[in-house]
Amino acid sequence: MNKFIPQKAAGTRSVDEITGSRRLRRMRKAAWSRRLVQENHLTVDDLIWPVFLVEGANIREPIAAMPGVFRLSIDVAVREVEHAAKLGIPAIATFPNVDLSLRDVTGSQILNPDNLTNRATRAIKQAVPEIGIITDSALDPFTSHGHDGILRDGIIVNDETVDQVAAGAVLQAAAGADIIAPSDMMDGRIGAIRSALDANGFQDVAIMSYATKFDSAFYGPYRDAIGTAGLLQGDKKTYYISAANCAEALREAEQDIVEGADMIMVKPGLPYLDIIRQLKDTFALPTFAYQVSGEYSMIRAASANGWIDGERAMMESLLAFKRSGADGILTYFAPAVAEMLKG
Template sequence: MRNIDEITQSRRLRRTRRTEWSRRLVQENALSVNDLIWPFFVCEGSNVASPIAAMPGVHRYSVDMAVRQAEKAAKLGIPAIAPFPNEPAHIKTQDGSYIANPDNLINSVTRAIKKEIPEIGIITDAALDPFTTDGHDGILRDGIILNDESVEMVVRGALAQAEAGADIIAPSDMMDGRIGAIRDALDANGFQHLPIMSYATKFASAFYGPYREAIGTAGVLKGDKKTYYLDPANTDEAMREAEQDVLEGADMLMIKPGMPYLDIIQRIKSQFALPTFAYQVSGEYAMIKAAGQNGWIDEEKVMMESLLAFKRAGCDGILTYFALEVAEKLKNA
């Protein structure tokens, strides 16, 4: 019988890596089209596809063009999409009340897509930032974000989105108590079937810059969002935030941003065992795109590796601006 030293010396971990087929056979995680959620941006007008400078390859679409893009996503097998509005300045107010208007861009595009492509899921965000004059996710008064008043407005927005046909409500505002309040309101108004995907841990990150350009808040944001977004240094606080959302009735949990917070993804998935998602945010996308365009990295390989990392960390799905591109690649693989 061989002793432990002899066994160790004969162990060759490279054996299973020797061929392409054996590497596939022992691969622990895999990415599929079922893991993809495509976020995109909606603007006013018709027949509009306006490029976003800070996000190469990403556009703002008018409602009619967004419907055609959603159709493309559905044909590629992408399960769900997540529209975000670039609302005109004249509708914005201090309290963001236009979020509750049934004819705002989010609700308009939701109705239009559901009418023509009912099979694709639509995930809507009930945060106030596209609708406030100061670019905050809550109501700002005298330099303070008012939590409870903000929650009331977020709830009104969530109900309007549910009535327009949203399939999942995903509030990103990070106000205390908003998950429970939305759950109660949905249940009381006949939307008991609608799940809530909580932005459970949304960090005060520097990775959101291109997104703010895309929705038109980059130049108007007053101050920062550190009083309600999470400190990037804190992991235990992130777990408390996620736990509170679970207790209030969240059906799914999201971590935002994605790649810099893989440790948070893994902890949340391990502790709560709920469907867990990450948002590969605009700054992550823009860095990969810019480096790829400059020839510093292989863009396609880095794109795929980054998404596989989310799966390895425990994600059940990823919101990514690469979704259409990745779906095409997987289809042709």
């Protein structure tokens, strides 16, 4: 019985002739071999957990725009941070939702040694001394207009804001903050904060600069969480970086490094992986990504609707930050990821 044997067309080459002995799929065939050659790894040491604070006692208030995230009173925050420390999460970053009656056009409440941020820092540091505490000295949680600086005649004034941000940073350090992370994007703030910290005996308090914070559509749920969503007058284009600009982001980072930043951050994260890579390759400084509220909420919403596998998308997005060069990630997923990594 004749058997049909396919013949190669004249002039064509077999797969073996094209690839030689190379078969990239060989190392993908089994779970053990895929693990053996995995290039990037996510560990609990990569995680920083942002925590929202609110006045009161025994409060765990859901944030509608961020399913699974809550505003916590200080007593509840202490318990949650204790759990985070047991999971191995190395640091948290706190963000207050300040009562409207305490907000004004200058954000003066940041100068109160007993404001919500500082009281939370003292309580957490006393109960969980082994975890790092990162505080933001920007003014937006404290202003009546929702901007990151002092508003005068419709303009965010740079130098007066810097003076107040630096003074607030000193109070945060005095309360026990380990890292000051100013997100206001005022020119000269890093140098002013470094000088103020050093002059007041806080030479060992580090600065994580929001070196490249972009004017982004991904901040909406965060503004709801800290209570500025309905307050913001205008936009923040005059002090945040345009989403179109790469070279400007590099110049911003360089300026902050020269002024004394110990670490730099890119915010938002996933839409700016190219910036993370460029900063890491250019400056070789510890570089962090902030997976912001909009990124978090998109994954949660798509998962809730059954459109994506939420856990896989969560882990894939965090691995993308590591692949791009990030040394760590601020993410609202931190406790869930830490639980998965332990399990």
